[in-house]
Amino acid sequence: MYDISIVLLLVFVLASYVQSVTGFAFGLIVMSVAGLFSLAPLEVVAFSVSALSLVNATTGLYGGVWRQVNTKNLIVYFIASLPAIALGVYLLGYFGDSSLHWLQLLLGVTIILACVLSLIKPKVGEKPSRPWVYFVFGGLSGILGGLFATSGPPISYLMYRQPVSISVIRATLLSVFFVSCLLRIIIMAVGGQITTPMILLSVVGFPCVLITSLFAKRYPPNISTQVIKRIALFLLLLSGVSLTLKALF
Structure with missing residues (x-):
């Protein structure tokens, strides 16, 4: 019988709460804490992040929200993303525990870069990005998604630069x-x-994840979303730096 860490389940709760309040960081929080404290093999945690994120996304798209998506650009994005996801999954399985320190190093650097991107407020462009830009970002997101189920930072940065409504960005x-x-x-x-x-x-x-999401929706925190986001980013940055140092030393 597989021994599931109670601490990891608590991390699910924390990450789900932050995700419900701020709209980001579920995968980053789970992967960073699990990697830093070796709560479970990274490939096991990454799969659970994919499965649970799938549930969250399905709930968010319910009610016709998906109709606001720019399908043309999304198709271009996934033309690059699909093989990149497959490559990331292959690399994670190939290296596995035999090169754990390299995986920890890569995860740590990924988390640091994700925090930096989240702290930088993208300048909204006058014109929508061309399809080839979505292709490039699709490749980057695919690699991160395949390796650590954290495809969000690159595409989030790109979408918030588009001259479109927040509802379109969220749906996309x-x-x-x-x-x-x-x-x-x-x-x-x-x-x-x-x-x-x-x-x-x-x-x-x-x-x-489900109970925490419902709780956060019914009982939102008294402090602002921005404060929670900054706290989460600060903790993520510490986790990323710690993971990187742990891998190097």
């Missing part, structure tokens, strides 16, 4: 997260990489 990002997580799970299933620990962790983590 939710669609990206939904399709990316679904593709990652399908790729792993086809490759026979889904294991019992991955399924168990996802099943046990589901009520943690």
Whole structure:
């Protein structure tokens, strides 16, 4: 029987609460804490993040929100993202525990860069980005999504530079997260990489995420979303630096 860490389930709760309040960081928080304290193998945690993020994205797209997505650019994005996700999944399985310090180093650097991107307020462009820009960002997001189920930072940065409404940005990002997580799970299933620990962790983590999301929606915090976001980014940055130092030394 796979021994699931109670601490990891508490991390699911914390990450889900932050995600519900601020709209970001579920995967980054879970992966950073799990990697820093070695709560579970990274490939197991990454799968559970994909499965649980899929549930969150489905809920967010419910009610026709997906109709606001710019389908043309999203198709270009996934033309690059699909093979990149497959490559990331392959690299994670290839290196595994035998090169754990390299994976920790890469995850730490990824988290640091994600925090930097989140702190930089993108300047909204006068014109929408061309399709080739979505192609490039699709490749970058795909690699991160395949490796650590954290495809969000690059595409989020790109979308917030577009001269479109917040509702369109939100719908596009939710669609990206939904399709990316679904593709990652399908790729792993086809490759026979889904294991019992991955399924168990996802099943046990589901009520943690669902109940926390409902609680955060019904009882929002008294402090502003921006304050919570800054606290989360600060903690993430510390985790990223700690992971990087742990891998190097």
